[in-house]
Amino acid sequence: MTTEIRKIDGESLRLAASVIKGGGLVAFPTETVYGLGANAFDSDAVGSIFRAKGRPSDNPLIVHVHADYDIGGLVYDEFEYVKRLRAAFVPGPLTLVYRSRGAVSPLVSCGLDTLAVRVPSDKNAAMFLREVNLPIAAPSANASKHISPVTAQHVYEDMNGKIPLILDGGRCTGGIESTVLDVTTETPRILRSGLITCEMIESVAGRCEYAQHREGDKVRSPGVKYKHYSPKCPTKMYGRNELEAAVADYKSALKRGLSPIFVCDDFAAEELKGYRCIPIGKTSLQHASALYDALHRAESEANYIIGISLEGDSQIEVGVMNRFAKACAEDVK
Ligand code: TXA
Ligand code: MG
Numbered sequence: 001m002t003t004e005i006r007k008i009d010g011e012s013l014r015l016a017a018s019v020i021k022g023g024g025l026v027a028f029p030t031e032t033v034y035g036l037g038a039n040a041f042d043s044d045a046v047g048s049i050f051r052a053k054g055r056p057s058d059n060p061l062i063v064h065v066h067a068d069y070d071i072g073g074l075v076y077d078e079f080e081y082v083k084r085l086r087a088a089f090v091p092g093p094l095t096l097v098y099r100s101r102g103a104v105s106p107l108v109s110c111g112l113d114t115l116a117v118r119v120p121s122d123k124n125a126a127m128f129l130r131e132v133n134l135p136i137a138a139p140s141a142n143a144s145k146h147i148s149p150v151t152a153q154h155v156y157e158d159m160n161g162k163i164p165l166i167l168d169g170g171r172c173t174g175g176i177e178s179t180v181l182d183v184t185t186e187t188p189r190i191l192r193s194g195l196i197t198c199e200m201i202e203s204v205a206g207r208c209e210y211a212q213h214r215e216g217d218k219v220r221s222p223g224v225k226y227k228h229y230s231p232k233c234p235t236k237m238y239g240r241n242e243l244e245a246a247v248a249d250y251k252s253a254l255k256r257g258l259s260p261i262f263v264c265d266d267f268a269a270e271e272l273k274g275y276r277c278i279p280i281g282k283t284s285l286q287h288a289s290a291l292y293d294a295l296h297r298a299e300s301e302a303n304y305i306i307g308i309s310l311e312g313d314s315q316i317e318v319g320v321m322n323r324f325a326k327a328c329a330e331d332v333k
Contacts, residue, residue: 003159005152005166008124012167013131019165020045020132025052027141027155028128029169030120032093032177032194033148033292034155035064035138036163037128043105046137050107052162055144060109061137062095062116062178066129074103074135075115081205082183088204091121093178094196108137118178124169140177141166147229147295147327150175154296175289176319182211193319195288200315229292229327231299237307237328243271246306250275253304261298263291263324264308276302284312287320295327 006012008029016026020037023045027036036052038045040063050057065071067090075098077083082096090096100115109115117135120126129136140148143158152168159166179194181201189211190198201208238246246262253260262269262277265287269279278298280290287310298305307328310321 001161001164003156003161003163003166005156005168008127008167008169012165013127016128016165016167017131020134020136023048024165025049025163026128027149027152027159027163027166028125028138029122029152029167029172030064030125030174031122031172032120032174033150033172034141034152034166035125035136036141036155036159037064037136037138039132040104040108040135040137043107046105046107049137049139052159053139053142053144055139058110059139060112060116061139062118062180063104063108063135064118064120064125064129064138065135066126066133067091067119069119069129069133069135071098071117071135074101075099075117076101079183079186081188084204085181085183085188085201089196089200091119091126092196093121093174093194094118095178095180095192097180097182097184097191099184104135104137114182114184116180122169122172124167128167145228145230147231147299148177148292150292150296154292171293173289175291175293176323179319181208193322195285195316195319197315197318229295229323230329231295231305231327233299233303233305234330235305235307235328236330237325238309240268240309240311243268243308246308247272247275250306253306258304259302260304260306261302262306262308263294263298263328265310267311268308272308280310282313284310284314284316284320287312288316291320291324 095118150172179196180192182189
């Protein structure tokens, strides 16, 4: 199958809607990362998402809808605080995990009795979702375990030949995936950190906690247990106070004929002058926005990536460092 990349306009949106209604897959931009979408009511289409990504069949998908789509037919709304959260953060990079009514394909939630729903704020995503007017199941549009895509070209590199259409809306500005929040309990629980932080949720809902993984617990968000966000070359991560060891590693890699590169914040980059380096900004928001693009660049320009822990200025850093540490992990986690 040939994969077309089309700028977003009336014609490409109509084409996208007809691909989706015909059971096909369409990659589309959001404010976080590109998604790989299918009609959530169509089990064949949802199944083909897992095949195109090589995604484990126990890792559930988020359903995306436009702001006026009535999700009352999809999920149960149980707690009063959820309305306040929606008023404050939806549309936006917040995914809410509700108890499901079982209306969409059972493949979406991989047999869980919950359903994750997100309303993207990106205007291109909103136009696409309005045009199809269906709940769209969509994971990030990368091959499973690879770095998430923030440009149409990143999607193309992983999905060429596997999907018919990529809607090109330019680079995603948010940069890391949405916060995934379980709202099936009295206290909302963060299953995956993102741009909507625990503090922000607490300020609206009155309380918020991080899901703790305890041995023997049923995994509430299966996606968090896999190796993720990984470049195709070897990687390593150093703390901010280990710059000397990181430089020694860089030099020894050069001697072994490798082509190393640092990915770090602007402050570490100052101290690493003279070495190849991709700086990703000063603030946590800048780090989030630049991280995946930097990792994509690093894997195309070098063959050994050395990450240096980022120093942030907000709780957003929790989500950024979670991705960065997984991307630069040496072993499968
Ligand atoms: O920003 C985002 O969330 C992007 C864009 C495309 O919207 N999507 C995304 O999807 O990151 P994906 O599939 O790469 O990650 C979905 C995460 C996984 O960690 C998955 O386990 C969790 O959401 N998830 C989905 N449905 C769930 C459910 N019913 N219960 C718990 N976790 C769920
Ligand atoms: Mg993903």
